[in-house]
Amino acid sequence: MNAGNTCPVPMNAADGVVVVGAGLAGLFTALKLAPLKVTVVSPVTIGEGASSIWAQAGIAAALSEGDTPEDHAADTVRAGAGIVGEAVALLMAREARSRIEDLLHYGVPFDKDLEGRLTFGHEAAHGTNRILHVKGDTAGRAIMSAITAAVRKTPSITVLEGVSARDLVVRSGRVQGVVLAPTGDVSQTDTFVLPARAVVLATGGAGHLYSVTTNPVEARGEGVAIAARAGAIIADAEFVQFHPTAIDIGRDPAPLATEALRGAGALLINGKGERFMRAVHEDAELGPRDVVARAVYREAASGRGAFLDCRLIGPGLAEQFPTVYSICRSAEIDPAQEPIPVAPAAHYHMGGILVDVRGRSTVDGLWACGEVTSTGAHGANRLASNSLLEAVVFGARVADDISMAMPPLPPQNLQAVTRGTVAVRPNKDSIRTLRETMSSKVGVVRDADGLSDALATIVSLERESGNDPQLANMLTTAKLIATSAFARTESRGAQFRSDYPAPDEAQASRSFLTLERADEIAREATGVSSPPRLRIVSQG
Incomplete structure (x- = not known):
């Protein structure tokens, strides 16, 4: 394993799978893909910079006496305010036992009683005690510590630390690689492409688009942006849990x-x-x-x-x-x-890349898992402690799907035709403006005027962003959230519109959006067209 290798493309990387993101979803997927060759891409040292490590509560699982997966799924559906995929919620609850057994195998020290039996806590909207904790409020750190140690011991996994994904390479309608650049506050850097037989996005959430958030700085929503730019459908983007x-x-x-x-x-x-x-x-x-x-x-x-x-x-x-x-x-x-x-504070994004129960996006060659996705399991309002469960359930499902039918090799000339130079110095003033705008206009309480103002600011910042790919990705995801919130003219779950304070049963369904449609909604709301989007790699 080449831990810390940041620049040369790993030898034979094109033969395997690239997992972008090193939170629980990404690392668990990599472990489950063994012995297939996997390269994990992380902007920081693995085990750091992921929301998973900050999770204080725990992981929900219907394992206590008298509890059932059906009851867990029912609580999930109730919390999701009418738009949870019931079959997905039940699937997730039923697979919880196997995934908890995996975590125990990797050494996660869940709290137990004096007789060595797992103990379960209670959290909001759960009908019974079903939350597994570690020392009360250290579950995320303990789980990530165990999973990170397992990854470092797995010879089939190569880790690239200190690099960030900037874009996807799409050829003939299929994702065949990832554009990467070293992480850091520098003015210019060489980008390089990691070819792949399959790409898994596990880049986490979007909380850092807001000025008040519990998320680490790496949770900027960039995975949603690069998937949307590649043509992926984004679902339920308006639902941001505070x-x-x-x-x-x-x-x-x-x-x-x-x-x-x-x-x-x-x-x-x-x-x-x-x-x-x-x-x-x-x-x-x-x-x-x-x-x-x-x-x-x-x-x-x-x-x-x-x-x-x-x-x-x-x-x-x-x-x-x-x-x-x-x-x-x-x-x-x-x-x-x-x-x-x-x-x-902005805490969890229920929306994201639309995936099916195998973790497949709507673009060939692209899978996703964890908070970057929208599986339908959370609906309009995530049930407490379901996020870590979703990460491991769908991480395992992604790994199983890729293992069952390994995609073809990418073109041999992929790297040579896509190397380039890109400016990456973050525009701190523009990022501050964006975050303050999202908190004040696309936050806990929203209305049409505020959302229109937010979209006008986003479009203006797009025109000023220059060649800053990080800012461009943040603005893209912010636009997807704001346009989805503008289009849903009701209040449901985490989306509260003061100008439409009641739910509308005619809108009791999930939302689906492409980036092109988001541009159209933004233009309708502001009267201003978005500028041409920055692309690091041309699609063929």
């Missing part, structure tokens, strides 16, 4: 106060010490995330402020939730003695 309890201490990204705290008895209060969720939803603090996020947003916008009161958890708080406790103490907050200030 976590209601990001810790509001001025950090970027915002640290997260896991939902498991509310499952353990923490309460939401305003600055007057009043609980406000009881008047909003029958499940109070354990209501659906979109409902809780909007309630927290309203309290903050009113000037009353919003706080998570963990004092009822008792003296075991530091031991039960060491990550949250440590973050709070670093900000001179003692969560055992005083409430934690919280605010909604």
